[in-house]
Amino acid sequence: MQRYTPARDIGYPAMMGTSIPAEDRLLTALEFGYQGRRGIVDGASAKVYRQGLDHDMRMAMTMTGMNNMPMTTRTAARTHSVTYGGRGQLRLVPSSALRVDAGAELTQWNADGTRWITKGANTPAPTLLTFQSWPDVRVLDIGAFAQGELRVSSAVSVNGGARLDRIVNRADGGLTTHDWVPTGNVGLRLFPFEGVVVRTSLGYGYRLPDPTELYGIAPRPDGFLYIGRAGLGTETNRNLELAVGYATGPLDAGVTVYRNEATT
Numbered sequence: 412m413q414r415y416t417p418a419r420d421i422g423y424p425a426m427m428g429t430s431i432p433a434e435d436r437l438l439t440a441l442e443f444g445y446q447g448r449r450g451i452v453d454g455a456s457a458k459v460y461r462q463g464l465d466h467d468m469r470m471a472m473t474m475t476g477m478n479n480m481p482m483t484t485r486t487a488a489r490t491h492s493v494t495y496g497g498r499g500q501l502r503l504v505p506s507s508a509l510r511v512d513a514g515a516e517l518t519q520w521n522a523d524g525t526r527w528i529t530k531g532a533n534t535p536a537p538t539l540l541t542f543q544s545w546p547d548v549r550v551l552d553i554g555a556f557a558q559g560e561l562r563v564s565s566a567v568s569v570n571g572g573a574r575l576d577r578i579v580n581r582a583d584g585g586l587t588t589h590d591w592v593p594t595g596n597v598g599l600r601l602f603p604f605e606g607v608v609v610r611t612s613l614g615y616g617y618r619l620p621d622p623t624e625l626y627g628i629a630p631r632p633d634g635f636l637y638i639g640r641a642g643l644g645t646e647t648n649r650n651l652e653l654a655v656g657y658a659t660g661p662l663d664a665g666v667t668v669y670r671n672e673a674t675t
Contacts (some may be wrong), residue, residue, distance in 0.1 A: 488524065
């Protein structure tokens with residue numbers, strides 16, 4: 412269990428009068444591990460966790476308005492998020508040449524954020540604006556996976572894996588989306604000479620959009636207003652890699668070239 416409760420400045424020099432008077436993070440996790448041969452099972456591991464964040468930001472700014480009247484703007488923003496999930500995995504050894512890791516994983520991300528802005532020319536009734544930066548967003552990712560390696564000979568081994576995820580995005584007053592995301596990889600390892608390893612792989616991965624990308628209305632320090640798009644699909648990527656390594660005595664050297672391409 413970890414807890415972090417600081418109060419700090421915002422950190423951007425241009426945002427004078429801005430501070431974070433309260434920020435509370437709490438992480439709770441429980442892990443289990445087993446290592447020992449029972450049949451084809453060589454080991455097992457499991458983890459469950461919960462992480463919460465409460466974030467409070469305040470800003471005060473005074474500018475000169477019409478007729479040289481001073482206008483004061485005060486902003487208060489609150490962000491609350493809870494992420495919890497779990498993962499279980501088995502290491503299987505069906506034969507001396509084959510190893511397989513298989514398991515399942517679940518992640519649930521809940522987040523909401525509200526920004527209140529009060530502005531006026533020092534009048535008794537200033538204007539109050541409310542923005543739902545994150546309108547109670549819920550992102551669920553449930554996946555199952557398997558990854559294996561087969562030693563074909565003393566000089567060649569092949570590996571491959573597959574994963575299937577079910578992703579659900581929801582928000583109060585917003586669009587709900589459901590998506591199946593398949594990913595995987597294949598690879599080859601060669602040992603042509605003593606101390607030399609050649610490895611190549613082709614993999615497909617994914618990345619979930621965050622609440623701001625999906626539903627948010629978020630002014631950023633760069634001066635732009637970011638507006639989310641609820642129909643934004645899960646980002647996928649393709650990665651091709653080739654590596655050559657050499658190790659002998661005190662010398663250990665390697666060269667890797669790769670290409671990564673992302674699409675949405």
